[in-house]
Amino acid sequence: MRGLDYKWIEALDAIVEQKSFDKAAEHLYISQSAVSQRVKQLEKWLAQPVLVREQPPRPTAVGKKLLGLYRRVRLLEQELVPELAADLGDKPLSVSLATNADSLATWLLPSLFPLLESKRVELDLIVDDEAEP
Structure with missing residues (x-):
């Protein structure tokens, strides 16, 4: 079984933040179809919807939990990446x-x-x- 793909949740986050699939696609530099497919894959993996398709789109309760996880992971990455880069020292x-x-x-x-x-x-x-x- 394939695990959770953070690109799926990234697409969900972009849709919610940008308030549309089209703007999310522009934000992520991918096609609107790719954004839609990522959300569909996430919903298929979970076997439940993560997005209420209204104008503007909004996350379901499960979608909100996933967005919380995704945003915490991004914060952890923001702390970790500079630390990892510092470990590289002066190496170009x-x-x-x-x-x-x-x-x-x-x-x-x-x-x-x-x-x-x-x-x-x-x-x-x-x-x-x-x-x-």
Whole structure:
């Protein structure tokens, strides 16, 4: 049996917070259909509704309990993630990036400069020559 998927509850939370499926989809950067499917999967897993589909949508009693759990988990993550990041010390984030030589010679590094200046990022550049077959 598959366990509880927090993406399902994230969709429920976004619907309640944004007061619509469409705005929830925009907020989560996914389609409205994907938001709807996540809620349906959650309801199927629980075998009961988690959302009253009115305007605006509102959580059922079970939905409220799940939202409480989800919001507590998010608070715990907000406490834990900086602590984990601090454990990494001064080690930069390593990012591999493939590019062509023309982009590297012209616009790529200037466009990345603000990120590289503000964060500790180590670039592993892979340069491919477009001229070769």
